[in-house]
Amino acid sequence: MLGALGIVFGDIGTSPLYAVQTVFSIDDNAVQPTVDDVYGVVSLIFWSVTIIVTLKYVTLVLRADNDGEGGIMALAALVREVSAPFARRAAFALALGVLGASLFYGDSLITPAISVLSAVEGLEVARPELAELVLPIGVAILTALFVVQRWGTHRVGRLFGPVMVLWFLTLAMLGVPHIVQHPGVLLGLSPTYALAFIADHPYTAFIAMGAVVLAITGAEALYADMGHFGRRPIRLAWFSLVFPALIVNYLGQTALILDDPRAIDNPFYLLAPAWARLPLVVLATLATVIASQAVISGAFSVSRQAVRLGYLPPLTVRHTSERESGQIYVPAVNWLLFGGVLVLILVFGSSARLATAYGLAVTGTLLLTTTLLLVYAATAWRWPRWRIVLVAAVFGGLELLFFAANLTKITHGGWLPLLVAIVVVTVMTTWQRGRRIVTGRRAELEGPLTEFVERMRVERVPRTPGVAIFPHPTSETAPLALRANVEFNHVLHERVVIVSVVAENVPHIHMADRVTVDQLGPADDGIVHVAARFGFQDEQDIPAVLRHAHGLADELDVDPSEASYFLSRMSLERGSQPGMHVWRKRLFIGLAHNAATPAAYFKLPVDRTVVMGSRVEL
Template identity: 60%
Template sequence: MSASKSATTGARKKAGMGALTLGALGVVFGDIGTSPLYALHAVFSADDGAVKPTEVDVYGIISLIVWSVTVIVSVKYVTFIMRAGNDGEGGIMALVALIKRTGLQNARTQAALVAAGLFGVALFYGDGMITPAISVLSAVEGIEVAAPSLESVVLPITVTVLTGLFVIQRFGTHVIGRIFGPVMILWFGALAVAGIGRLVHHPAILRSLSPHYALDFIVQAPGIAFIALGSVVLAVTGAEALYADMGHFGRPPIRRAWFFIVFPALTLNYMGQGSLILDDPSAIENPFYLLIPEWSRVPMVVLATLATLIASQAVISGAFSVTRQAVQLGFLPRLQIRHTSEDEIGQVYVPAVNWGLFVAVLALVIGFGSSAKLATAYGIAVTGTLLIDSILFLVVVRVMWRKPLWMVAAGIAGFVTVDLLFLAANVTKIPHGGWFPLLIGAVIFLVLTTWDRGRAEVTAARVKAEGPLQAFVDRMHASVPPVRRLPGAAVYLNPTRGTTPLALRVGVDRIHGIPEEVVIVTVQTTTVPHEPQDRRVVFDHLGYQHDGYSHITLRFGFQDRPDIPAALALARRTPPGLEVDFNPYHATYFLSHITIVPDRSPGMARWRKALFLTMARNATSPADYFHLPAERVVTLGSQIKL
C-alpha cells in the first residue's frame, strides 16, 4: 500500500515538474529562443561585413556564440546566479532587495550598489522596447525570403501584429498563455531539425564546439573579433529572464528546460547556419530562413511570428512586474495596476507602461526599418544588465553568504571580465543606435532616483509635522475636558510608523472630536516578495487599554496586492486582535492629502523638484491603490514644503 502511494506521489511530482517545465518553455525562453532569427545575420553584417564567410571566421564565430551562451547562461545564470533567490524570487529587483537587506556598514557603498541595481532596472526597460521590435520584425522579414515581391508589406504587417499584441494586454495573458508552451516546443523542435538537416551535409562544423576555434579567431584577428562580440551578444539576450522568472517556475524546471531542450536546440541551429554559410556564403543575407527548405518557409514565418510574439509578451509582462515591484519598494509613485487573473497574483497590467512601450516599439520599427539596423541598437542595454547582475551577485556571495574572497575574485575574473568585454564591444554601437536604450535607461534611472529622494525628503518633513503618535495619544487622555468622541469607526492611513496621521490631527484641530473607534494603519512594504498571513499584521500597543485606539502595521511583500480592508479583516481574526470591533468594509477611511509646495530650500535641484511634483500629482489615489471602498473615503488636506 505504501509503495503504491509512493509511486502515485512520485508520478504527481513528475507530472507537476513536467507542467512547470512546459510553462517555463513558454514564458522564460522566448527572448533567447528567438535569437537565431537575427544573431548570426547581425554578426556578418556588422561594420560593413568585417567578419567574412570564410572557414576560419565561421568556425570562430560559431564557437564564440556557443561558448558565450555556455559561460553566460549555463554557468553564470543557471548554475550560480539562480541560487541567489529572494524567498524564491529572482531578477535584478530581487538582487536590489537582497542588497538592501545586507546592511552593509558603509552606507555609501550600499547606496551605490542600490543605484547600480536601479540603473540595471532602467536598462531593462530600454531592452524591453527593442526586444519586441527586433523579434517580430525579424520574423516577418522571412516573407522577403519566401516571396521577395512582398517586401513592401513587411513593415505594415509588423506594425499590425505589434499593435494587436499591445491592445490585448488589458485582457491578461492567462488564456493565450496556455498555448505558449506547446508553441515553443514546436519552435525549438523546428530549430533543432533545421540545424541537424545541415549538419548531415557538413558534419565538420561540429568541431566549432571546441573553444579552441573561438580563441584562435580572437588571437588571429583581435580587431574583427572585438567587432563581432558586439553582435555575438545577441545570442544571449534574454539570459536575465531565466533568473527573473525563477519565482514563477522555480529553479529545477528552468534548468531542465534549458539543458535538455533549449540549449541543444539553439546550438544545433547555430551550427546549422554556420554550415550553410560555409557552403553558400551568400546565405549571410538571412541564414535562418535560408537554412530551411523553400516549401517550409511560409509556415516557418508563421511559427517564428508566434514565437517572437511570445518572446515579446514575456518582456512586456516582465516590465509590468518590475514596475509593480518598483512601486512597492518606493522607487516609483503609485500607478494604476490592474490584476488580470483571479488565480495568479503575478499577472498584472499597467496601462501607463503598456502604452509607453507601444509608442517606443512602433517608433523603433518605423525609425530603423529592418532588424539588421535595429541590431545596432541592441546589445548595450543587455550587456549593462549582465554586468550589473554579476556585480550585485558577487556582493551577495561575499556579504550575505560570507564566501571566501578568492571565490569572489574568481567570479570577477570569469563573469565580470566577460561582461566587460561584451560591454566594451557594444560601446561602438552607441553612435549607430545604441544611444537609444541608454537614453531610455538614463531617463528612467532619473525618474526612479528622483522619486526615491523626493519621497525621502517629503517623509522627513511629514514626520516632523506629524509628531510622535504616543505623545498625541497621551495628550488626548490628559485633555481636560476630554476630547469629544464621535460615533462610528474610522481608519487612518499613515505612511510612517510611530507618528500621528495628519488627518487625525486636522480632525482634532478643526472638528474638535475623534471617532469612538480609531484604527491607525501603517503599511510596510518588505524586501521579500510575499509576506505570509501569519506575519501580515503587527499590533502596536499604545499604552492604554480599551480606549478606542488601535495601531497596527500591515506588512506586504513587494509582490503582494496591498488590500487594506482584507488585511484588516485578517487583523480582526489574528490574536490578540484589535481593541475595537468593526467591519472594515463599512468603516470610514481617512486619508491625508499632502500638497507639496516647492520652495528655495537646499537639497534637490529645482528641475528635480519639478519632476517629483509632476509625478506626485499624477500618482494614483491611495484609495484605489489600497483597494479602499470609494464611498467611504474622506480626504483631509495639509501642506508640506519641499
C-alpha cells in the first residue's frame, strides 16, 4: 500500500495544485467567486471524483485485470479474448485499445510537464524574485526523474511512499482550518448545487467542466499501474487516505475563495500561511515528481502490452522486481517521453498554458475505457441489459460532457494530445499491418518444419561435424537460417537443435519444468526441437538451458560454449508488393531496423553467433 501511494496516486493527488485555479480562470473569469458559483464548482468536483474515480475505476474497472495487468490495452485484450467467437467485436475492441493507448501517451507527455511546473511556480507566490528560475528548476527536476527510472518502480515507490503520505496529510491539514472558518462550504457536497449551477449558468458550467476534469486526471494511470502493486493495495490507499484528503483540500480551497475572492490567483498555495509556503513548494515539487512517475510507469505497462499484442516492435524490457511482473523499465519509452516533455516545457512555458492542452487525452481515454468495460461486463460478467444501460448513462453521460467541454480547447493547445495520438496510432497500425504481411511471407519462405526434416533424411544431405543451435519462435516452420545454410552451403550440421523460447506470466520457472524436447521425427536424424519456458524474472539464457538439458537427447549432449548459434534474420526491402502505402513501408522498415536484437536477450556468445536469412520485399 505504501508503494502504491508512491507510484499510483501521484497524478490525481497533485490535481489540487491547479484544478480549482484553472476553473476560476477560464474564459476571462466566467466562473465568479460568488456563493452559488463556488458551491456549484466544489459540488461538480466532488461528484466527478466520486463517480469517475471511486465508482468506475476503483470499484469496477480494477476488477478487469489481465493476469494482474491493467490499462486500456490489457482491457482490450480481455475483451478480444472473451469475444473470440465474434471476430468483428474482437477487432473493434483492439481498435479501441490502440486508440486509448495512443491518447494515454499524450497524457504521459503533458502530465509531467504541467505537474512539475505548477509546483515550481509556487516560487512566484513564496519568493517572487525567483520567478525566472521556474523553468530551469523544472527541467532539472524532470531530468533527474527520468534518469532514476532504470532502478525500477519498486525502489522508487518505497522512496516516494512516505513522501506521498506526508503530501496527503498536508492536503487535509491545509483544508481543515478554512472549512472550520466557513463550514457552509460542506453544503457543496450535495449534488443539488451542481445541478443548480448547471441550470442557472449552462454555458459557464459547460466551459467549467473542461477544467473540472483536471480533478480526475490520473484515473487511467491508476488502472494502468495496477500491475505494479495489485488491486487491493490501490483500493485501501484510495479509501483510507487519498479520497478524503483530496476532498478536504478542494473544500478548503473553495472556502478560502469565499472568504477572499483574490485567492483565485493561486488558491492552493494561499491556503498555507506565509511562513509555510516555501516548504510547501518543496513538498509539492516532490509530489509532482511522483505524479510524473505514475504516468511514466503506466506508459511502460501500456508499451509492453502493445508489444505483446503485436502493435509495437520488440522493445528492451527490464524487470525490476522479483515479485511483481508489472514492475518494469523500458529504456526506449523512457527517453522518448523525456524528450517530448522537455519540448513541451520549453514551448508552452507555464502550467496555465499547458492546462489548455490538457483534457482531451484524458476524457477520450475515459470514454474508450467505459466502452470496453461495458462490452467486457456484458460478455464475461453476464450483466443484464438494464445494468449496462444504467452504467452507460451514468459514466458515459458524464464523460461525454467532459469530452465535449474539452473540444473547445482544440485551438488553444488541445490539438497537441490529438497530434500525439495520431502519430502513435499510425506507428501501431503500421507495425501491426507490416508484421502480418512479413510473417505470412516469412512462413512461405520457411515452409513446414516436418517436411524440411523429412527432406533432409530422404536427400541425405552431407553432414558436417559440430552442433548448430537455431533460436526460432515456433516448431511449426523451419528456421530461415537453417534452410539458408542447407541451400547455400549444401551441408547440414551433424546435430541440429531448434530452440523456441516461451515466456510465461509467472516470476520463475524451475529448471525441472523448463525444458520440453521433441524429436520431430526419427531419433537418429540428428535434429531435435527444444521448447524452453521462462518466467518474467528469469534470464532468457539459451546456453544455460542447453547445459541443463544435457542428457535429455543425444543431440543435447554438447558443450554450449563450443556450439555454433545461427539467428534467422530477414532483410526487409521496399518493393512493389500491394498491401501498404510506400510511406508506411518506409516507416515499418525503420521500426524493424531499430527493434531490439534477440542475441542479447538470449545471452548468445558473440564470437560463435552467425546471422543468416533471406531478403523479403514488403
